[in-house]
């Protein structure tokens with residue numbers, strides 16, 4: 089029987105996992121609370137493991153092409169002459185500015201486009217309740233906000249740090265603020 093994975097969150101982690109599971113024969117459903125793919129966010133520098141994931145998904149060239157095109161950082165004097173320069177890195181890890189700089193929304197779009205034919209996406213939907221019968225040879229049943237029930241062999245919560253579905257499973261999880269703030 090084909091195994092079914094229900095993944096919550098259609099940002100970066102959710103679609104990337106759906107791709108890998110679908111490639112291994114899983115049936116995959118992604119539910120996303122937002123009514124459509126979220127395209128907000130600033131640029132992300134993709135390095136190391138993240139870059140390797142894109143490579144394995146066959147998306148490395150597409151991500152480079154969709155990148156911001158940043159060429160690095162240059163300090164200039166009053167006349168505009170360069171006094172110091174940090175060019176973008178070349179390759180997977182080098183440079184203050186990475187070779188692969190891409191807007192978060194563009195990265196999410198690429199991942200969604202790569203997976204939408206092999207994964208069922210449900211936007212404007214979320215998990216309200218989970219019942220785990222796997223200890224008794226059964227599956228996990230998820231009741232969605234729409235009232236529909238979905239059975240799955242695996243439920244993955246990829247909802248970011250403030251996940252409500254995680255609270256359904258583990259109760260309140262304390263989040264440690266690291267002090268990073270947007271300038272006001």
Ligand SMILES: Cc1cc2nc3c(=O)[nH]c(=O)nc-3n(C[C@H](O)[C@H](O)[C@H](O)COP(=O)(O)OP(=O)(O)OC[C@H]3O[C@@H](n4cnc5c(N)ncnc54)[C@H](O)[C@@H]3O)c2cc1C
Nearest residue numbers: 097098099100101102120121128129130214246247248252
């Ligand atoms: C809109 C947005 C903008 C961001 N901008 C930046 C940025 O500029 N720079 C940067 O470095 N990082 C940014 N991030 C964070 C970065 O994308 C993530 O930290 C990282 O990619 C982790 O991805 P993730 O897929 O695990 O979770 P996230 O990217 O946090 O995505 C979680 C997804 O789950 C969905 N979701 C949340 N709760 C539920 C629920 N109950 N049911 C169903 N779906 C749910 C969210 O709508 C979202 O689509 C942003 C994230 C988001 C969502």
